[in-house]
Amino acid sequence: MKMKKFVSAFLASAVALSLVAGCGGGDKKKAEEKKPEAAATVKVGVFLPLTGDNAGGGELEIRGIKLANKLHPEVKGKKIELVIADNKSDKAESANVAARLIEKDKVKVILGTYGSSLAMAAGNIVKEAKVPAIGTSCTNPQVTKGNDYYFRACFIDPFQGTVMANYAYSKGARKVAIVQEVSNDYSVGLAKFFIEAFKKLAGPDSIVEIANYQTGDKDFSAQLTNLKAKNPDMVFAPGNFTESALLVKQARQLGMKIPFMGGDSWETQDFLNVGGKDVEGVEFSSFFDSTNAATPEAKKFLEAYAKEYKGEQPGGLTAMAYDCYLIALAAMEKAGTDDSQKIRDAIAATKDLETATGKTTLNADGDPIKSAVVKTIKDGKFTYLKTVNPEDLKAQ
Amino acid sequence: MNTNKRNIMLTLAALVVLFGVACFAQTEIDSYVRRIINLCLIYAIIGLSMNITNGFAGQFSLGQAGFMAIGAYMVGIFTVPVNLRADVFYATPMHPWLVNIYFPLWLALILGGILAAVVAGLIGTPVLRLRGDYLAIATLGFSEIIRIVITNATPITNGALGIKNIPPLNDVRYIFLATAISYIIITLLLNSSYGRAFKAIREDEIAAEAMGINLFYHKNLAFMVSAFFAGIGGGLYGALLGTVDPKNFLFTITYNFLLIIVLGGMGSITGSMFGAIIVTGGLEYLRLFDEPLEVMGVVIPLFRPGLRMVVFSILLMLCVLFWRHGIMGTNELTWDKILNFVKHPLAGFRKKGVQGK
């Protein structure tokens, strides 16, 4: 009996809460109705995975966007209001949310998202609605290909894979093993471009082993033991940072001292936290060098980040999200804030824009032409090793 | 007979009216709301399909995600325009046998359904001997196996990279027609002798067998029909999103449909329809829990992303605990009831009128 009473009380309060929230929403809507008369705000939609499998990445990226909004709150005298929506790391949700941002919140430009498949689910929607979207860290080439309304601030997997293959080769690796997260498009894509580039450099037999694991796996000991027997010079293991950190940790526990390499997703505090001293010395490609400000804008970003999140280093994801916002901002400066089509054209014409990661220029596909940075982890900190420009790769 | 005829006419009329509404929605309503309506309709098909096994035949199956995946991939593999396929399969080229085969959407949907049904038939033979929890976990296992095979069969399915460039289908009319046809077929099936056999099995397997019902045949039939419609629903889902990848079909998505049939009533066709609408629409409505809330200028810290799902799961729990039979239980919303309801308040109104005099 008591139980029932408790539960009904709970239910009642839940309903009350929901009503309060509903009213709160209502108030906000009323406020919004008034605002356009004053025309004081511009809405920018943000959709990121804030819950679900990719919540870690989404959380880091939202920081970048919020920080950028804090530093650059206005465009043409109007305040920029971020409309942040959670796509739950789920494709159906991602599509819903993108449509909602466009139709309901009437945003003129959308930023996001982490995770290429999430971005692709929204691709048709932005294309249909002719509202431009700028991807933060969706590195799959398919995101922008054939879609005139999707752009991105990050480099793409073929480039990243080639950079790492060249880097591995230049470090003297001739026999490389791959460990890929077979259910993760990012990992599989990156591994594939790495393999292609590395085979060109070191011959067709240079990949000694390709091991697979699934997203969410915790135990990699079997794959690693196999790998150890093949005795490769290096291991390329792109993947989510949670799994990757455990992977490297277990490799070290098995006594493997071979260098490990990965992709940009490793540059997060979480990777350091989970991996601890076992991830010392791993090498990975990244979007930018957080120790050397490439532009005045980068300096601003680094300082603001250090102030906001004490004791943490900004990762590539955060910087990419910051860049996204800047690209949208610059386009709105140029094209005004009313016409999505004009904003799209302005984004497409982005050239030598000063962003946190250097100068950004978008090519015909909507992908930036930018250099990659190779980093390592030293004393628990991300440490810059080398910059690789797109021209360098062509020269080889 | 007369009322029966009347009911059929009424149903048809309602479908025509609803189709009119769908046409109206297609042209007049913005794409966000259309998307939600479409998702409701698709979830209704899949919910219904799950209800055939779980609600009517009483076989607790959690394999819907796998059958959806089969349907979705059928659409994904065969409806992408041939000239765009090289772009999609940029990592590993598509299998040369498949690369030039193109199906229109309707054909891919039906083939997806059939393939799902065939797979269900193969799975059903060993699995349907099990009961209760064992069946649940075994079907769940199969749906995971299907997903893992799809993830690894790269030349056919493009593996984890998924398939993009499926011609997008955010068309309420098309999806409404698909839902209506599924609804009619499932209703006819469940009202036939097969449907009565399913219910008999649900109520008491031993008694049903004693009455001469072939348990294995009917269970397998229910399972296959269920898979067929889950395949169609999955195909539509893939077409609505314009892209499919294996992560879409993790077994957790099955819980959505479980919720739909629990809320609507296990063993009620109309209940599943309502359930789909309430769950899909409700989740969108609850989105306000994820947004920051300001009450009189004070930001309440409780409201941040994730709260929506917490509220949602609490509501699910409360519904399971205190409202076990859902909206409809095993009943149906029939025309007789609607007409009675319409007549009844009118009668009451007239009485009041008399009193007034």
Added chain:
Amino acid sequence: MEIFQAITNMTAVGLAQHMVNGISLGSLYALIAIGYTMVYGILLMINFAHADIVMMACYFALFGITTFHIPWYLTFVLTIILTALLGVTIERTAYRPLRDAPKNSVLISAIGASFLLENLATYVFTGRPLHFPDIPFLSSMIAVGGVQIQAICLFIPIVTVICLVGLLHIVNHTKTGMAMRAVSKDYEIARVMGVNIDNIISITFAIGSSLAAIGAIMWGIRYPGITPYLGVMPGLKCFIAAVIGGIGNIKGAVIGGFILGLGEILIVAFFPQFSGYRDAFAFLMLIWILFYKPTGLLGEKTTEKV
């Protein structure tokens, strides 16, 4: 000749390493599987939330050590108590009201409870992985003739065996255990015989959840990345382990856990090209066993339940 020797030596070490990996994974599965089997044995329901109880226990232990700076041994004790409380709470709120409801409703309620715990954890702890603190000697590595073993991997089987023996003692030689067995056989009759069913079920949940907590601590030390969804796959696999061994049978659960852990590792060891199918192994195993021996390896009518 020397090269040949080197190769055979290598594979021997490799094989030994694989066996060690398999046994340590298997004993973890076994530990968690016992919890499933206990609850199933008494209530005849899959406690879908068990996996998420494991996840919550990981967070309890983690926060105890990192946020509250409680010494690790005390934290472990606290974690076990808290987790037992959590388990009992879940039983009271989610399962007890449905005691006389059809079995499927209980199953749905269990799925709901699991869903709620996952969403709650995502909301409270965010989706970012947290690092389970290193425990001084348990996290260190020991090398035995080229085979690397984490100290915890030596402990897990020992802990598993201790738990197994302790449980068997409780079930077979105490009054509570007798009552548990009675409830498991027929709870109507047990009620008539004066067994307080609710209490016995609560105790079962408390014990099952404490085992989950122990498993979680071991799991956290072995695989220190803690996320809200960490329990999902291991949970399913442990349940499968319990089914393989014969659900309701404690010894069976341990055997099932070892079979699954070793099998998973060895399939990758011998067929590296199928490493992508590793997760499918558990499910195939499940279906195979259900097909040929639906009661599991040890689940014969004569063995004791519960």
